[in-house]
Amino acid sequence: MIAILGAGKMGEALLSGLVRAGVPVGELLATVRRPERGEALTRQYGVRVVSNAEAAKRADTLILAVKPQDMATLLDEIAPYVPAGRLVISAAAGITTAFVEARLGEDVPVVRVMSNTPVLVDEAMSVISAGAGAGEEHLKLAEDLLQPVGKVLRVPESQQDAATALSGSGPAYFFYLVEAMVDAGILLGMPRAAALDMVTQSIVGAAIMLRDSGEHPVILREAVTSPGGTTIAAIAELERHSVRAAFLAAIEAARDRSSQLAAG
Numbered sequence: 001m002i003a004i005l006g007a008g009k010m011g012e013a014l015l016s017g018l019v020r021a022g023v024p025v026g027e028l029l030a031t032v033r034r035p036e037r038g039e040a041l042t043r044q045y046g047v048r049v050v051s052n053a054e055a056a057k058r059a060d061t062l063i064l065a066v067k068p069q070d071m072a073t074l075l076d077e078i079a080p081y082v083p084a085g086r087l088v089i090s091a092a093a094g095i096t097t098a099f100v101e102a103r104l105g106e107d108v109p110v111v112r113v114m115s116n117t118p119v120l121v122d123e124a125m126s127v128i129s130a131g132a133g134a135g136e137e138h139l140k141l142a143e144d145l146l147q148p149v150g151k152v153l154r155v156p157e158s159q160q161d162a163a164t165a166l167s168g169s170g171p172a173y174f175f176y177l178v179e180a181m182v183d184a185g186i187l188l189g190m191p192r193a194a195a196l197d198m199v200t201q202s203i204v205g206a207a208i209m210l211r212d213s214g215e216h217p218v219i220l221r222e223a224v225t226s227p228g229g230t231t232i233a234a235i236a237e238l239e240r241h242s243v244r245a246a247f248l249a250a251i252e253a254a255r256d257r258s259s260q261l262a263a264g
Contacts (some may be wrong), residue, residue, distance in 0.1 A: 003029040003059035005052055006066030007041055013119040019045055021148030029055045056081035068092045068261040075103035082108055087138055089113055093164050094261030097131025097157060109134040111142045112160055114168045124150030125167040129157035165254035
């Protein structure tokens, strides 16, 4: 039995991915803050919505997907019902395994995961790290849960805040870029729908090339960048506006915010 505690946007994304991956709905539980939210999840997925305490008692694996600021309250609520050896997967940004272990006990194996919203289309990037009490078998269980909905990568927990900034927040950067490129198309006289189609397909195609070719992104960019051509003119303008430096600063800011959330 798998329980998702805090079935908000990311919790629901994980829930829908597990359902698509073939996990029987009878093996899933969910918890929510608002009754109407629970009713909506039951209508859409058939999942049983229970209290946090009941989920902690019944499930073999607990996925904690509440907001970081709500994690301490949740852990205090479920601590009396989580026995030694029960796998706990924490999916809240900035929350360390030590934070969870301090409230549930060091004999509870904790795996920290940072996933992202492409879990909705089975293309998530999930980054996992083991806590002090989690071993290879616990990491493997977490991987088995997450691999049907995307790629899973193991990293040391010291790199989790950076992973949050890169892949956890990463889809938002691309949506922001698409928004800007579509606006540019409109400025150049393109209908919005046509501009969106062109930009979306260009990004999808480029992403697949990057993933499947094995080439470094510099090589792929240079293949499009002819001497004296249109692409180099655009790249020069991006460099003039320090877009690369802006991305470095933005991702660093996201990393710092993740660290702040961990510190409360």
